[in-house]
Amino acid sequence: MPAPTLRLRGFDIHKQYLDPAAQKALIDALRPVLKAAPLFSPTTRFGKQMSVRMTSAGKYGWYSDARGYRYESHHPNGQPWPAIPDPVLAIWHDVTGHDRTPDCCLINYYGDGARMGMHQDRDEADFTWPVLSVSLGDDGLFRIGNEERGGKTESIWLESGDVVLMGGAARLIHHGVDRIRAGSSRLLPKGGRINLTCRVVD
Numbered sequence: 001m002p003a004p005t006l007r008l009r010g011f012d013i014h015k016q017y018l019d020p021a022a023q024k025a026l027i028d029a030l031r032p033v034l035k036a037a038p039l040f041s042p043t044t045r046f047g048k049q050m051s052v053r054m055t056s057a058g059k060y061g062w063y064s065d066a067r068g069y070r071y072e073s074h075h076p077n078g079q080p081w082p083a084i085p086d087p088v089l090a091i092w093h094d095v096t097g098h099d100r101t102p103d104c105c106l107i108n109y110y111g112d113g114a115r116m117g118m119h120q121d122r123d124e125a126d127f128t129w130p131v132l133s134v135s136l137g138d139d140g141l142f143r144i145g146n147e148e149r150g151g152k153t154e155s156i157w158l159e160s161g162d163v164v165l166m167g168g169a170a171r172l173i174h175h176g177v178d179r180i181r182a183g184s185s186r187l188l189p190k191g192g193r194i195n196l197t198c199r200v201v202d
């Protein structure tokens with residue numbers, strides 16, 4: 001039986017939405033994407049290299065450098081981003097209930113020691129569309145704050161197979177990943193954590 005959905009600060013957390021076979025199938029579907037669009041380490045506009053490595057699938061990919069955060073239509077290697085794999089789209093349609101497909105599936109890879117600071121996802125044109133997150137591999141300590149910067153926060157360990165819907169009144173809530181529990185999952189042959197976030201950009 002699927003685990004119940006938790007609601008934390010307006011985010012819907014579907015624990016164990018994907019069973020181990022579905023997680024494995026998703027990794028298999030991501031493999032050609034990662035081959036065509038290899039992970040890279042973006043820098044912030046302050047010139048600091050991010051500890052998370054990333055790439056994207058879809059019409060747009062998220063990108064950051066000295067010019068700031070934005071979506072780009074091509075990978076830094078000059079190629080268009082690969083298509084979003086069907087199993088990712090199936091999760092999006094099932095959990096969001098929307099027929100419109102997302103424009104971007106950002107693929108974040110957290111190796112040992114990688115983290116993501118508190119931020120809002122606000123590079124998209126229309127915040128009425130939700131952002132959907134899928135966690136695979138090692139556990140990640142996910143922190144949820146407030147729409148304003150600062151204030152009290154709450155944290156939850158996201159495990160492989162968990163899906164989080166960030167939408168509605170919670171769409172602009174600050175969130176981040178404090179740390180990874182290295183070795184907690186055997187899904188990825190080299191360890192680490194993958195997080196997918198699907199976004200409607202235009």
Ligand code: SIN
Pocket residue numbers: 108116133135140142158175176177195197
């Ligand atoms: C993100 O906010 O883009 C990623 C969240 C996560 O890794 O769980």
Ligand code: MN
Pocket residue numbers: 119120121175
């Ligand atoms: Mn985010």
